[in-house]
Amino acid sequence: MWLVFFKELKELLRDRKTLFFMIALPILIFPLIIGGVVYFTDKAVKEAQSETLDYAIVGSQFAPDLAEKLNALSDLNLVVVPINDNHQQLIAADTVDFIIEIPANYSEHILQSGQATINVYLNDARINKVVARVEGIIKEQTNVLRQTAFESLHLNSDQGAALITPIVLNKIDTANQRESLGEKLGGMIPYMIFILCLQGAMFPAGDLGAGEKERGTLETLLISPIERYKLVLGKFFTVAAAGITTALITVASMALWGTLLSKGMAVEFVVTFMSSIGALDFVLIFLMLIPVVAIFASILLSLSIYAKSYKEAQSYMGTLVILVIIPIIFALLPNAELKGGWAWVPLTNVALAIKELVKGTMDYYQLFAIFGSTALIAGALIAFCIHWFNKEKVLFR
Template identity: 65%
Template sequence: MWLVFLKELKELVRDRKTLFFMIALPILVFPLIIGVVAYFSTKAVQEAETKVLNFAVVGEQYAPSLVNQMKDSDNFNQVSLPDEDDVTTSIRSGLTDFVLVIPDNYGDDVLATGQITLKLYLNDAGLNLVQHRLQAMVNNIAKHNQQLAFVQLGLDEDQQTALLEPIVIDKIDVADKRENWGEKIGGFVPYLIFMLCLQGAMIPATDLGAGEKERGTLETLLISPIARYKLVMGKFFTIALAGVTSALVTVSSMAIWGIVLSQGMAIQLVAEFMSAISGIDFALIFLMLIPVVAIFASLLLCLSIYARSFKEAQGYMTPLVMLVIVPVIMAMLPGVELKGGWAWVPLTNVALAIKELIKGTMDYGELIAIFGSTAIIATALISFCVYWFNKEKVLFR
């Protein structure tokens, strides 16, 4: 068994493509994703904030001061509507970015006019910040009108505050920063880790089964005086090692890049969050990935042995991505917690446990159910793989 393992390991190390998916991809993927998302999101927001918006006004005569402020601003450019009744068409055609409809009760005297409703017509399907930019201007006018009304009513500062907000709820969050951040990003981390582990094991698995069939080396291996189960276990350990290596590099990369980026970008909150996750928690995240990788490795080896060619094996393995996505999505659903039956659901329990470890709210007693369920399934799949390997019609179909 170990001779087969060493033989497959040597071939694995010689394959640059496999090493890239095992080591280079996990190391690069975290800073790459963070950098790309940050760059494009920042660029999109900057473009939306600096874009000059074309606007048209219906009922301009009721609020000349507001319209003049908009004209004088560098953010807005007034255009004329060809037909005031066809507001939607003018926006969809690109003639205007938005149309503001001012009611006839508009005025500075709040006590006389009552509440004023400005109607804003726009295409809000994309990032435009139209309402945000217009709201800032309207808020200044509204605040000025409020102060005039308070002066007329003769209210002091405390009465003004009580009138604006008669009842205030003072929310006191007992969750610490780590728990808050863990709840927000904890569901995404297992998805990324599982995908990288599956990717790291998929390439060698395809080659060790279907690849050997295509090269004609499988027959030579089968006539050697080695028990079939030892051949299976040798190949299994090679695939599992590739997946575990990818898992280890992924977890280490997540920890290292999180600290480096938070320090380099002077993000104190992120630095505090990363420093709050202990080495034991990172070690447990890695250890829980071992039985998960065992499930991936045994299932991938079964499919690879069954396939007639490398291409056919890739076709069988592609749907496994859904096998990874669905349990992680289940872990993100509201009300799904690492309690009761969910602690025994394969893959979902590991995703929930990783989320709890990141949050710092892990019930370590649930590790028994997590390791137990994943170990049982991994053992069953390995046993099926041995059975599969002993069927000659599968090996030479």
């Protein structure tokens, strides 16, 4: 068995493509994703905030002060359009970026005219910060009208505030910053880790089964005096070693970039989030990935043994990527928590556990259920892989 393992491992280390998916990709993926998202999001928002927008105002005669303040803004350019034109068509044709429509009942005497509704027509699918630019002027004008109404009623500012909002609901969040950010971002980490581990094991698995069929070396291997189950285990450990290496490098990459980010190489919330994850959390994440990789390796090797060619094996394995996403989606459900039945669901329980570790709310007693169920499924799949390899009709399809 170990002779087969070392032989396959030596051939594996000669394949540059496999080494890239095992080593280079896990190291690069986290800085590319985190840094790329932060950089391009920040760049897009800044460009949207600094862009000069064309606008039109309908009913400006009802609110001359408001129209004058909007016209004074340097990042807005007033465009005159026919009053009766269709607003949506003007925006769709890029004649203007947005249109403000002031109602006829707009007045400085709001107690007499009542509430006025100002319509803003815009294409909200774009990042343009239209509402943010206009909202400041509207709020300023609203405060002036409100203060005028208070003075006419002989109310001070506190009485006026109580009149507008008699009861204030104050939300006090008991979750710390790590738990809050972990709930929002923790679900992404299992997705990236699982896919990377699967990718790391996929290429060697395809080569050790279907690849040997294509090269005609499988028959030579079968006539050797080594027992069949030892051949399978040797190949399995090779595929698992590739997946575990990917898992180790992935978790180490998370820890490394978390340390770098904590030294001020990213935005504040990313620094706080990454630096709050402890060394023990990273170790537990890696240990939980070992039986997960065993599941991936046994399934991938079974598919590779069954396939007639390397190309056919790759098509089967591509479908497996989609199936791996499903347990992660279950972990993102609102009612999915690492307790009860969820702690025994393979892959989903590991995804939930990684999320809990990131949040800092892990119930460590659930590790018994996680390791137990995942190891049991992995063992059953390894046994199936051995059974599959012993079938001549499968080997020589």
